[in-house]
Amino acid sequence: MCFKIAVVSGKGGTGKTTVSVSLMHYMRRMLKASVHLVDCDVEEPNDALFFSDKVLEASKPIYQDIPEINTDHCSFCRQCSDYCAYNAIVVIPTVKFAQVEPTLCHSCGACSVACKDDAITLRQELVGTVNHYSLGDKLLLSEGELKVGSAMQTMLIKALKKSLPASDGIIIFDAPPGTSCSVVETISDVDLVVVVAEPTPFGVHDMELTIQLVEDMDKPYGVVVNKAGLGTDAVYQVLTDYSSELFGTIPFDKNYAKGYAIGQLTGGEQGRMEKWYKAIIQNIERRMLAYEGVDRVEW
């Protein structure tokens, strides 16, 4: 059975990517499971940077359909602009003007349905690219890379998820920061959400927003406090207030941060984080087993 996990945080820079990449590394080892890492932070995908041994297996451009209005056929009835939920179409009948603003268009297709004059044709515009990498001999890392300037994050994340090969292991989705559409899309179909928080006033504030979002979406979740020992203990009070489960903490460690700063997350000196991840993975596994209806496991 495939188990899907989303790693999220409201604030940027709390350690989503660090936790995602590390979870992948330690889950493969500790759970002997196949783990596919999927970078949904399509505006700034970073996961792949941590894998020097990756091989690009497939790269696929993703397009959106942008409508164009042929004013020779258009009767300027304004049905298309009335249908458009995104205010992307301007029609001024008195001067026979009708145009689509591509940066506002979400390619929903409503205008094509609304048009009785056959005046709308579609052209394809690049949204971004979906990349699949293999690590060793298997395809285990995927990412979406949004074209600079495109506002179609959600569409690209959908395309990225659709392109994934069937899995009977674990899929980890590294989410974008924030609490809006692209995060909702990343979380929408997962079985468990891991909220990564940092114990600063900003981290606590944004973690609370994230918990509200995840609870609103009715998703099971737990919290990982990264850089623990820095800043404030207020983060734990919020967890109590929301009755949120603490999956575990990862202590702030200057030497670890130094390794991260040159692109190292696991292996060698960085292995000192293993015990903290083990505790987190045990808690996640308990949730996975509950999901599958199994109540015990041997470690």
Next chain:
Amino acid sequence: MKELTVLSGKGGTGKTSVTAALASMATHIVLCDNDVDAANLHLLAQPVILEEYPFLRMAGQH
């Protein structure tokens, strides 16, 4: 009036900190937190709220 934008690709690089630091050196300044997903600048600037109102979208929009 001069307008200045502070931005970064990666999260957690210090947009809010730099903004607050610059603000602390200015005398006449308007600060605007555009990170509407997870606004944090108010945590540093601790402003007195003078006005607050809901921002509504047109019905039927998504």
